[in-house]
Amino acid sequence: MFRRKQxxxxxxSEVEAHIALEADRLKEQGLSDKDAQASARxxxxxxxxxxxxxxxxxxxxxxxxxxxxxxxxVRSLRRxxxxxxxxxxILGIGIGANTAVFSVVDAILLRPLPxxxxxxxxxxxxxxxxxxxxxxxxxxxxxxxxxxxxxSFQELTSYMPFFxxxxxxxxxxxxxxxxxxxxxxxNFFQTLGVRPAIGRLFTTDECQKGGRPAALLDYAFWRRExxxxxxxxxxxxxxxxxxxxxxxxxxxxxxxxxxxxxxLEMDVFVPAVMDNIRGWGNTLAILGRLKPGVPVAQxxxxxxxxxxxxxxxxxxxxYLDTATVTGxxxxxxxxxxxxxxxxxxxxxFILLIACxxxxxxxxxxxxxxxxxxxxxxxxxxxxxxxxxQLLAEGAVLAGAGVALGLAIAxxxxxxxxxxxxxxxxxxxxxxxxxxxxxxxxxxxxxxxVLFGFAPAIRIFSTNLQEALKDAGPxxxxxxxHDRMRKVLLxxxxxxxxxxxxxxxxxxxxxxxxxxxxLGFQPSRAAVIRVRYDDDNNAARRGAVLQQILQRxxxxxxxxxxxxxxMLPLGRNRSWGFAPKGxxxxxxxxxxxxxxxxxxxxxxxxxxxxxxGRDFNWQDTSKSESVFIINQTxxxxxxxxxxxxxxxxxxxxxxxxxxxxxxxxxxxxxxxDSAVPEIYVPATQNDPEGxxxxxxxxxxxxxxxxxxxxxLREINPGQPATEFRPLQYLVDHANSPRQFVVMxxxxxxxxxxxxxSLGIYAVISYSVTRRTQEIGIRMALGxxxxxxxxxxxxxxxxxxxxxxxxGIVGGLALSRSLMSLLYGVKPTxxxxxxxxxxxxxxxxxxxxxxxxxxxxxxxPLIALRYE
Amino acid sequence: xxxxxxxxxxELLQGTLDLLILRTLIFGPRHGQGIARAIxxxxxxxxxxxxxxxxxALQRLESRGWISAEWGISSNNRKARFYKLTRTGRKQLAxxxxxxxxxxxxxxxxxxxxxxxx
Numbered sequence: 013m014f015r016r017k018q019x020x021x022x023x024x025s026e027v028e029a030h031i032a033l034e035a036d037r038l039k040e041q042g043l044s045d046k047d048a049q050a051s052a053r054x055x056x057x058x059x060x061x062x063x064x065x066x067x068x069x070x071x072x073x074x075x076x077x078x079x080x081x082x083x084x085x086v087r088s089l090r091r092x093x094x095x096x097x098x099x100x101x102i103l104g105i106g107i108g109a110n111t112a113v114f115s116v117v118d119a120i121l122l123r124p125l126p127x128x129x130x131x132x133x134x135x136x137x138x139x140x141x142x143x144x145x146x147x148x149x150x151x152x153x154x155x156x157x158x159x160x161x162x163x164s165f166q167e168l169t170s171y172m173p174f175f176x177x178x179x180x181x182x183x184x185x186x187x188x189x190x191x192x193x194x195x196x197x198x199n200f201f202q203t204l205g206v207r208p209a210i211g212r213l214f215t216t217d218e219c220q221k222g223g224r225p226a227a228l229l230d231y232a233f234w235r236r237e238x239x240x241x242x243x244x245x246x247x248x249x250x251x252x253x254x255x256x257x258x259x260x261x262x263x264x265x266x267x268x269x270x271x272x273x274x275x276l277e278m279d280v281f282v283p284a285v286m287d288n289i290r291g292w293g294n295t296l297a298i299l300g301r302l303k304p305g306v307p308v309a310q311x312x313x314x315x316x317x318x319x320x321x322x323x324x325x326x327x328x329x330x331y332l333d334t335a336t337v338t339g340x341x342x343x344x345x346x347x348x349x350x351x352x353x354x355x356x357x358x359x360x361f362i363l364l365i366a367c368x369x370x371x372x373x374x375x376x377x378x379x380x381x382x383x384x385x386x387x388x389x390x391x392x393x394x395x396x397x398x399x400x401q402l403l404a405e406g407a408v409l410a411g412a413g414v415a416l417g418l419a420i421a422x423x424x425x426x427x428x429x430x431x432x433x434x435x436x437x438x439x440x441x442x443x444x445x446x447x448x449x450x451x452x453x454x455x456x457x458x459x460x461v462l463f464g465f466a467p468a469i470r471i472f473s474t475n476l477q478e479a480l481k482d483a484g485p486x487x488x489x490x491x492x493h494d495r496m497r498k499v500l501l502x503x504x505x506x507x508x509x510x511x512x513x514x515x516x517x518x519x520x521x522x523x524x525x526x527x528x529x530l531g532f533q534p535s536r537a538a539v540i541r542v543r544y545d546d547d548n549n550a551a552r553r554g555a556v557l558q559q560i561l562q563r564x565x566x567x568x569x570x571x572x573x574x575x576x577x578m579l580p581l582g583r584n585r586s587w588g589f590a591p592k593g594x595x596x597x598x599x600x601x602x603x604x605x606x607x608x609x610x611x612x613x614x615x616x617x618x619x620x621x622x623x624g625r626d627f628n629w630q631d632t633s634k635s636e637s638v639f640i641i642n643q644t645x646x647x648x649x650x651x652x653x654x655x656x657x658x659x660x661x662x663x664x665x666x667x668x669x670x671x672x673x674x675x676x677x678x679x680x681x682x683x684d685s686a687v688p689e690i691y692v693p694a695t696q697n698d699p700e701g702x703x704x705x706x707x708x709x710x711x712x713x714x715x716x717x718x719x720x721x722x723l724r725e726i727n728p729g730q731p732a733t734e735f736r737p738l739q740y741l742v743d744h745a746n747s748p749r750q751f752v753v754m755x756x757x758x759x760x761x762x763x764x765x766x767x768s769l770g771i772y773a774v775i776s777y778s779v780t781r782r783t784q785e786i787g788i789r790m791a792l793g794x795x796x797x798x799x800x801x802x803x804x805x806x807x808x809x810x811x812x813x814x815x816x817x818g819i820v821g822g823l824a825l826s827r828s829l830m831s832l833l834y835g836v837k838p839t840x841x842x843x844x845x846x847x848x849x850x851x852x853x854x855x856x857x858x859x860x861x862x863x864x865x866x867x868x869x870x871p872l873i874a875l876r877y878e
Numbered sequence: 879x880x881x882x883x884x885x886x887x888x889e890l891l892q893g894t895l896d897l898l899i900l901r902t903l904i905f906g907p908r909h910g911q912g913i914a915r916a917i918x919x920x921x922x923x924x925x926x927x928x929x930x931x932x933x934x935a936l937q938r939l940e941s942r943g944w945i946s947a948e949w950g951i952s953s954n955n956r957k958a959r960f961y962k963l964t965r966t967g968r969k970q971l972a973x974x975x976x977x978x979x980x981x982x983x984x985x986x987x988x989x990x991x992x993x994x995x996x
Contacts, residue, residue: 033952
């Protein structure tokens, strides 16, 4: 029960009223006004005392004490301005980094996906869910059969994952523009529970063969391209030369790219007309909503059985043997879980180091204030009150740290949400929300208690007389507190050591990946998306492509040029083929990632031709079908033989001859081991788009305008597109790993910095305390060298202890990094040794500075000191 | 006034002030000065009530819910805070009165027996 208490002012007026009433009574008895007043006051007694008693019984005292504590804390911290500044800075960085990383973890791993009841959404992948897009996607027949028979699902939907960056050309609005689009099944948005911001979703009619072409716009694209004009809904735009009606705009929370193709922004959505793609291979990625209460495992076993049945019904033209069902969240961010947890731990380590560092600082500070506290205790201050004051100092520092930390976190999350170069899913939904702020406050309170408490413990053990007698630095200070400081220092070094080991291992893995032989040369090469007109005629296509390549190669500074339809490390697809005279076990019939390329592509990419010949313009639809295979494919499908000259049914039309072998190229990721790849000529097979690769003698940028001019001359409809360095593909593929590695490494360096600060502070403090002792030693004949050795030796012993503990901890922890490492063992001796060396070297420097100060001590002054 | 001051008055026993305040209020709401006055008058000026000490006691009783208070106007037109006995205060008064009577009787017995023995 919270009863409102009388206010102080109210109480005062009551006292005044009492005295007035008493005076009135006395006047009635005949006293003069003045005497009556005086007498009434006398009868009342001590007014101030009454007020005090009133005040002490109230809870105002508690509030006043708190305010006083905070004011006092601010004042006393202002006196130690330098220390307070460093403390707030350290804390701010620690809290800021923690909050920012928490926001990332929250966005990618914790926060529910922005769909209706996201926990019941599941992803259905073909096969075991690994491999290229072709091996995890489905044919139309598979999708439709699953839709009809899978009882675990309320609804199943699909989209076509074989989109690239800018597949669609938007014309009729100034210069032609390349935009990205994806084909989705009719019920795609309904299944996810996404409602359009404006307009409507697709109708059944629009998803049928011959239906009116329709498109939905992405929210960001609508704002950028149509200035957020709602009038565009119902109008037509020209997409790939076809008039398409815009039926609606999707809500801002729906960012297709960030869920299904990180790093790519989707601009338009068009219906996937199943009858148009029925005859194609694996083209649909499937996802669905499970019925309430149905676990993923049940859907998984049902899907597996259904796939067997579909396969039995279509033995010759169904390409999957099984299917894998996972939660949608697992599909989107499951692979990142471990990296993000590592990141989270690393940043947690930073906060721990920061707290240990601050405890140590506060401890040193409170030691210097030992006499002040003893004096106040002797004068009657309660121990509880002193502890509260110390905690208040911690709270003031933590409060300032939180303010700084939040500012840092806001800046970092803004930066992350608006960058486009890190291909992490959901990254652009990163922002500071209530959860993140609650988290910040939680860690700040924890931190304040941690570093406010260490000095507070001292107060309990302060012996008044001892402390007051203590004449100052000359007396050796309690061993207990010295030990506490040393323990803190050792643990700080150990934490920093573990962090550095983790970062070192990740960094070495990353460097290893950068050195992987990609199979092509990304330097001095660039890519540009080309549009050309071939009227769907293979013979005409050959002539157009040849013309483009001849004109481009003739430009000054150009070395070579070639065209492919799919670049490595981007989207991919695989085709099957059947080498003549070979029998393969069931389920292992040859297939390989395929690219449709022109002559000159290998030279432009820097892919080495190991055997046989490149394509030439004489390979046409009228001549023999040919293809080129990579080393891994050759070894797998023609083991122990020379594949050049061998025949195969497919991959191109009819019977194909192998005409060459090229080096392996990293196809899906840089770090995965090589897989079979084949190349077929664009003059014999239908390419899906065209990426012009140019290799130049000059920096590629300088040629971008002349290349674009040439392309425009050949095809006035050539849209303005980016001229991207080939290195961009590699960076994009490596960006998630780079993101984690860079962050962990900077956290580790920060940890190292904090640890060295800690070492410096502790040694420096101990030197100050021991000035007199050092003076005596020197007076008794100790040399500067001896003093230097003594001080540095003392520090190094602590650091070495910390390093040993850190290495043991590192050995224990690094095993959990296993799955993130590449080409490095978790016990990699080089990393462990170099980390130890770095730490010891930094520690030496941190000890040397105060030690030099100690060695400069003049014995005369030192002895007189205090 | 001078006659009152010469007289030596009894100091209140610890804890009895609360009881006296509650008893005084049984006749209706009064302000602080009125309570002090009433105690002094009914005790025929035997009891000394330091007026200042009254207020912390009132505060205490109020926070326990035994009395309630309200600003009002006194008979001679001054603003004053009037205290009133609550229902629980009335019960408390009954309990305390019984306790007090038992205590004084017991102490009386002890004191009188001692006198007879001596």
